[in-house]
Amino acid sequence: MTDMNAIQGRTHLKTESIASRAERRNPEFSQRLKSAVLDVNSKQHTADQSAEAVIKGEMGIHEGMMAMGKADTSLRLLAQVRNKVMTAYNEIMRMQI
Known part of the structure; x- marks a missing residue:
């Protein structure tokens, strides 16, 4: 029983607000999109460098x-995500108010 009391004494509720936790966990769509584009760009550069390394016999x-x-x-x-976003945007634009 003393172990349970020791554990309860150490635990505490988080005092961070729900809005700040949600903001930290869910960055804006534009930030996610920018991150995805930068990741794709990085992979494209890596592929280009790998092709050169294969030609030189280094890889x-x-x-x-x-x-x-x-x-x-x-x-x-990324292209498929773009297509889905554009389809959703066009559908929203066709909605009647």
Whole structure:
């Protein structure tokens, strides 16, 4: 029983407001989009550097192809997200008030 009392004495409720926790956990859509674009750009640069390294013989073909595959997949995903966002935007614009 003394162990339970020791645990209860150490626990406390968080005093951070719900709004600040939600803001910290859920950044704005524009920030997420910017982060995604920067990530795709970084992967594209990595793929370009990997291709050059494969040509120079500094990297194996498998590693280079994996880097290019990751870049391709991330670019396709970003394009699909863009398409879905544009479809949703157009649908909202067609709504009657």
